[in-house]
Amino acid sequence: MNITELIVELLQKGQKIELPGIGTFDSEVQSPHHDLQSQVYYPATRTVFFREGTSGDEGLVAVIAQRECVDETVARQMWRNYLDALTDKVNE
Numbered sequence: 001m002n003i004t005e006l007i008v009e010l011l012q013k014g015q016k017i018e019l020p021g022i023g024t025f026d027s028e029v030q031s032p033h034h035d036l037q038s039q040v041y042y043p044a045t046r047t048v049f050f051r052e053g054t055s056g057d058e059g060l061v062a063v064i065a066q067r068e069c070v071d072e073t074v075a076r077q078m079w080r081n082y083l084d085a086l087t088d089k090v091n092e
Helices: 003-012 059-068 072-090
Strands: 017-019 023-030 033-035 040-042 045-052
Touching (some): 003 017, 003 023, 003 045, 003 059, 017 059, 059 072
Antiparallel strands (some): 017 023, 033 040
C-alpha cells in the first residue's frame, strides 16, 4: 500500500489527515467563479494546507486497517513505520 497515495485520495475527498506528533493536512474547495472584469472563468479548485500540532486522532489508522485487512495494532505499526521513514527523509 502506498500511504502517500492514500493521503492524496482522502484529501481529494475532503477528509482531514492527522499525522500524530507532526500536524494535520486539510483541504478547502474554492467554488468556481467568473471574473467579470477579465472575463475569465475559474473552475473549482482544492487547496491543501498543513497545520502543525495534533490532537491524537487516529482516523488514518482505521482506514489503513480497513484497506489492508489488518487489525488496528498492525495498522498503527505500519503508520509509525511510515512516519519514521518520512522523518528520516525530511532530515536527510
